[in-house]
Amino acid sequence: MSYMDGMQRIDKSLMNRVLNLRENYNYEGYTKSDVKRALGMSRVDVEGLRALLSPAAGEFLEEMAARAQSDMKRHFGNGIELFTPLYISNFCDSNCVYCGFSSHNKISRLRLKVDEIKTELESIAKSGLKDVLILTGESAKKRDLSYIGEACKEASKLFSNVGVEIYPLNSDEYAYLHECGVDYVIVFQETYSPEKYAKVHIGGQKMSFAYRFNAQERALMGGMRGVGFAALLGLDDFRKDAFATAIHANFIQQKYPHAEIAISCPRLRPAKNKSEVNAGEVDEKSLFQVICAYRIFLPFANITISTRENAKFRNGIIKVAASKISAGVSVGVGTHLDGVKRGDEQFEIDDTRGVDEIYKDILALNLQPVMSNHIYV
Amino acid sequence: MMDIKDDFLELGGHKFSSRFILGSGKFSLTLLEAAIKDAKAQIVTLALRRVNEGGSENILDFIPKDITILPNTSGARNADEAVRIAKLARELGCGDFVKVECIKDSRYLLPDNYETIKATEKLANLGFIVMPYMYPDLNVARDLVNAGAACVMPLGAPIGTNKGLATREFIKILIDEIELPVIVDAGIGNPAQACEAMQMGCAAVMANTAIATSGDVRAMAKAFALSIEAGRLAYLAGLGEISEAARASSPLSGFLE
Numbered sequence: 184m185s186y187m188d189g190m191q192r193i194d195k196s197l198m199n200r201v202l203n204l205r206e207n208y209n210y211e212g213y214t215k216s217d218v219k220r221a222l223g224m225s226r227v228d229v230e231g232l233r234a235l236l237s238p239a240a241g242e243f244l245e246e247m248a249a250r251a252q253s254d255m256k257r258h259f260g261n262g263i264e265l266f267t268p269l270y271i272s273n274f275c276d277s278n279c280v281y282c283g284f285s286s287h288n289k290i291s292r293l294r295l296k297v298d299e300i301k302t303e304l305e306s307i308a309k310s311g312l313k314d315v316l317i318l319t320g321e322s323a324k325k326r327d328l329s330y331i332g333e334a335c336k337e338a339s340k341l342f343s344n345v346g347v348e349i350y351p352l353n354s355d356e357y358a359y360l361h362e363c364g365v366d367y368v369i370v371f372q373e374t375y376s377p378e379k380y381a382k383v384h385i386g387g388q389k390m391s392f393a394y395r396f397n398a399q400e401r402a403l404m405g406g407m408r409g410v411g412f413a414a415l416l417g418l419d420d421f422r423k424d425a426f427a428t429a430i431h432a433n434f435i436q437q438k439y440p441h442a443e444i445a446i447s448c449p450r451l452r453p454a455k456n457k458s459e460v461n462a463g464e465v466d467e468k469s470l471f472q473v474i475c476a477y478r479i480f481l482p483f484a485n486i487t488i489s490t491r492e493n494a495k496f497r498n499g500i501i502k503v504a505a506s507k508i509s510a511g512v513s514v515g516v517g518t519h520l521d522g523v524k525r526g527d528e529q530f531e532i533d534d535t536r537g538v539d540e541i542y543k544d545i546l547a548l549n550l551q552p553v554m555s556n557h558i559y560v
Numbered sequence: 561m562m563d564i565k566d567d568f569l570e571l572g573g574h575k576f577s578s579r580f581i582l583g584s585g586k587f588s589l590t591l592l593e594a595a596i597k598d599a600k601a602q603i604v605t606l607a608l609r610r611v612n613e614g615g616s617e618n619i620l621d622f623i624p625k626d627i628t629i630l631p632n633t634s635g636a637r638n639a640d641e642a643v644r645i646a647k648l649a650r651e652l653g654c655g656d657f658v659k660v661e662c663i664k665d666s667r668y669l670l671p672d673n674y675e676t677i678k679a680t681e682k683l684a685n686l687g688f689i690v691m692p693y694m695y696p697d698l699n700v701a702r703d704l705v706n707a708g709a710a711c712v713m714p715l716g717a718p719i720g721t722n723k724g725l726a727t728r729e730f731i732k733i734l735i736d737e738i739e740l741p742v743i744v745d746a747g748i749g750n751p752a753q754a755c756e757a758m759q760m761g762c763a764a765v766m767a768n769t770a771i772a773t774s775g776d777v778r779a780m781a782k783a784f785a786l787s788i789e790a791g792r793l794a795y796l797a798g799l800g801e802i803s804e805a806a807r808a809s810s811p812l813s814g815f816l817e
Contacts, residue, residue, distance in 0.1 A: 260586020262586065442666060443666050551587070
């Protein structure tokens with residue numbers, strides 16, 4: 184669906200480029216020798232990325248892991264950044280068939296008051312975390328922006344790095360949030376297939392594919408330092424979506440060389456009243472392959488692994504390719520106050536370890552947990 | 561014979577007997593402390609964005625008190641941001657040294673020489689001992705001298721690549737033309753490269769990734785310390801000339817004497 188009233192438009196050439204490349208990605212045509220050639224390149228190009236995401240690369244997971252690990256060490260040393268998400272509201276105006284927050288899903292809704300947010304932030308800060316990601320549902324009502332801004336102001340008093348994962352905004356609105364202390368913006372495109380996107384986003388602002396696609400660019404125009412990208416793997420053809428995610432991030436980085444690029448690797452998870460939702464063919468081996476391909480193609484990018492995955496997988500992937508991990512996570516609203524859930528979760532998580540436990544586990548892996556890796560300037 | 565014990569690196573009026581500047585960006589905290597001992601480094605860099613002030617593990621707690629902390633401005637994309645970070649570092653008690661990094665390319669992390677000159681001038685005027693990380697360009701180095709830098713820190717190769725002295729020829733020009741200490745920063749990937757830099761006449765070498773990502777951090781720190789000292793000694797001794805043609809040890813015209 185096209186832009187709606189009030190949505191800032193961005194030239195569509197970059198989007199068309201990504202969509203055309205995705206459309207023409209025929210991964211079944213790649214062979215073992217294509218994969219070997221890609222792994223032999225000092226700097227893997229788009230053709231190499233295609234090979235690494237193909238089924239043929241499934242037989243080269245160990246080789247891909249070795250290359251990914253080497254690239255990650257060169258860029259990140261042995262540091263693993265920690266952060267936690269804070270859901271401040273689960274109200275949502277959009278209707279997305281796979282999401283627990285969907286406006287048509289009957290869940291317990293809650294919007295924390297600013298003083299409650301402050302208390303939650305203080306509770307999180309006690310764990311030693313210095314990086315927090317503020318999340319809301321996709322509620323596009325403009326009155327929400329000042330509310331989110333207030334939350335971010337409070338967060339920036341306690342944390343060295345504050346990000347948001349909220350509905351897409353215009354660049355002046357991102358600039359406002361930047362003034363409130365926000366320095367990075369994450370927007371999941373969910374799927375880069377416009378056809379599938381239209382089928383699963385059936386109400387609300389989120390229906391506009393183009394507006395969502397260009398969110399990172401508007402965030403950078405608004406002064407943000409970093410932007411994050413992701414496809415929700417399992418929603419459509421995961422190889423094509425992973426490919427599109429990586430080239431989208433790459434093109435944005437080329438266009439805005441100062442931008443710090445991050446990629447998340449979410450798989451579909453069951454949600455309340457949506458137990459049928461699952462990641463389908465994206466098994467752990469496939470996810471591992473995708474994350475390694477991301478690392479090899481974009482060795483400088485932060486790659487985040489969320490609590491959608493289990494502790495064993497998360498411990499394994501931070502040794503190889505993921506540089507940032509969430510800890511002490513609750514995807515419900517209001518749970519950091521006293522551990523009592525007040526608003527329902529967006530989806531089910533698979534790793535319930537607390538900050539201390541993850542911290543110790545990272546040390547046990549001979550890696551260095553990094554709480555602070557940012558300075559707001 | 562030259563006694564290396566009388567040989568000091570001078571920066572902003574301070575003397576250092578070690579010519580090894582250790583980067584701290586990619587170490588585990590406990591290993592950092594151990595590496596400082598094995599490297600015998602007297603200057604250790606510190607990314608201010610990594611300082612977990614008030615947190616459970618503050619990197620400052622792992623750097624011995626007799627070490628000079630060299631805060632860097634990593635995270636700064638321009639001169640104004642670098643100045644702000646430097647001021648924050650001073651407020652945190654990190655002293656007057658500052659390594660200027662102005663980087664607005666997140667892929668290759670190459671320094672922006674233009675912003676670096678601006679930041680150097682501002683910080684030198686504020687009384688900082690400014691050590692600017694730069695792309696090796698003679699004109700820029702001259703501007704940095706005029707701006708009040710305490711040294712120049714050209715990159716040998718892009719940060720973290722371990723590719724060594726890819727910019728060798730340009731660093732040689734800086735050594736020949738610039739009176740200030742020339743310290744190779746970034747890209748040095750093994751002790752042999754560090755030794756070569758010192759033999760060329762660099763005043764010091766900075767290394768991080770090569771040590772942090774080695775199999776044995778402490779052993780590699782020691783290897784670097786030894787190679788830097790060997791390279792310095794060789795430079796002071798004066799290297800033999802390289803010649804295209806063979807030269808007999810017994811001169812052919814010797815019978816004329």
